Amino acid sequence: MSDLVKVTLPDGSQKDAPRGTTVLDFVKTSIGPGLAKAAYFARLDGEAVDLSRAIDRDAKLEIVTTKSPEALEVARHDAAHVMASVVQKLYPGTQVTIGPAIEDGFYYDFARETPFTPEDLEKIEKATNEAIAADLPFVREEISMDAALGLFEGLGEKYKVEIVKDIAARGAKTLTLYRHGDWVDFCLGPHGPSTKRIGVVKLLNVAGAYWRGDARNAMLQRIYGTAFFDKKELEAHLAKLEEVRKRDHRKLGPALGLFAFHEVAPGAAFWLPNGTTLYNVLEDAMRRLVTKGGYQEVKTPLLFNKRLWEQSGHWGVYRENMFLVFDKESDPALPVDERLSMSLKPMNCPSHHLLYKMGKRSYRELPIRYFTVDTLHRNELSGSLGGLTRVRQFAQDDAHLYLMESQIPEEVSRIVELMKTVYGAFGLEFSLLFSTRPLKPEDRIGDDALWDKAEGALRAALDKMGLPWELNPGDGAFYGPKIDFVVTDSLGRKWQTCTIQLDYAAPERFDLTYVGDDNHEHRPVVIHRAVYGSFERFIAILTEHYAGVFPAWLAPVQARVVTVSDRFDAWAREVQAKLAAQGWRVELDESSDKLGAKIRNAQLAKIPFSLVIGEKEVEAKGVAPRRHGGEDLKTMSLDAFEALLRREATPPY
């Protein structure tokens, strides 16, 4: 056996090195000190390894530097280890569990009687950064499962023991340990070379989290934090969090008069005048669009006898999410549960199916597309409510399409076209997720053959469209697989909004049929789809996407007339009345404020146009529009301004 190994670098070049050289030494001697300094971990024949790993065979070597997002992820995992070691030092008796890197940071779950306070967090953060500065190397070691069990039993770490046993049960023979200083944890790795390389750690918040995410298990204390190689990057990240906080629709909504909440109706919004306008603009635009697209708008009851939900399958799978209603004519001797025999609808689908069944359907009618904007109620856990994105009462731009199997690809691509039109209008990018059947059989209805068919048909439609998509196994609805649209807003945040769900189960359960050209009865397929998703959630997303500065077609107030002095009020009133008569949403500021203050107030209200009226404008029978943000459009005639509104404030669909 030669005592040299051949190392192949990503550019294809090959270098010899003494067998057993560590990655870091190899880089130092054969590539250069610059790279050695920037290196964080490496890939040896694709396997992620520490820089201290010895190269013991011919191999491809790739160095991952601190410029790479993957290195940051490793560093955050390093940070989780260091924080855990610090916590155990500061709070003896605290047990460690798991602590992964997550998007934008890391967390670590601790088992401890007393929860951490915000003051504890400050203390831990300080000590963590000090421990990082101590620059202890991360040392890797492999030991047998038995030795590992002994080690963690000896340390009294019962959660770690449980995990070790699980890993052993999965057939592992050895366990990889990582130490820094006298602290040890097991971990697949890799880790960075030493603690100082992590950079800077910031702890963000503490929250409860169940062991293994199961509410039946013990509640652990989770500390969230983040780490960056460079302090400037951390500051930029914190600035972004601040920007997100400022755009929070829960702040902006009430401030702009869009919506509000009251404690007597948790999870249900009050729509204020401005918000109602915005809501209606979105709804009207969608109504025009789908009507052009061959949909028929319908309305169905809000309250149903439970027989409907038994037939649809909701009673079995979805009951705990429904608001049940008391039937006063039921037998008082019955248990309460049985007297709650009505329910507010959580979804529109079953009632649409009933509508479909109200007549004999021919293949010539298909696809039938029912569109509904009705109020839905879902009994979400109180702790999961928040703003407009997690509510108990909402409305969707919901539709159910009844079609022949052969029409699926065409219909799916028509829906995707709708999505493109709508999302394009807001400058929202989207990507597709394909979600397949729920993993546990009790969480779904319909047999496997039906699911195979439904998943196959959706997948075929997806492939035909040629848009890229990702698989999201197990996340389908209980009645069928779905395509989720994930939109990315102006801050780069991702939101799941609209869906396309394929349903073979409902036609069976409701015995839906149509008469084919062969004069025989056939089963249609049902597609569930929503474009905005829920109006509530969508308005929350738009509010944050635009930071409350809605484009003129959406803005609740499109223009505000502001006068230089009350001498010009007569013309100002005429301007307001004339524009309003044309259907534009225009208001008049008649306060005794000076112009500067009026402009400022209009800016704060995020109104697209301020129409300044002074001596010149009265003489010219015109207005001087100022855009939100400051652009002065100079005096123009009222007609010219109206033409501007027609160009910029007409709904794009």
Place this chain on the structure above:
RNA sequence: GCUGGCGUAGCUCAGUCGGUAGAGCAGCUGCCUUGUAAGCAGCAGGUCGCGGGUUCGAAUCCCACCGCCAGCUCCA
């Protein structure tokens, strides 16, 4: 639901050791007659989330409840 934090005027926030609640902005009323992000003055505004308890006395201490916020496997 569970864990932790928070709840004082419409909004943002002070309120010391337990001693009967305060500012700025917004609002209202005047004055100012004003040219593109805050003119001046005065006035008014509070069951301190709700209910109990301790105390001579509670925004403040204790208990229960309600609501809001963060989180509740991105699986070594």
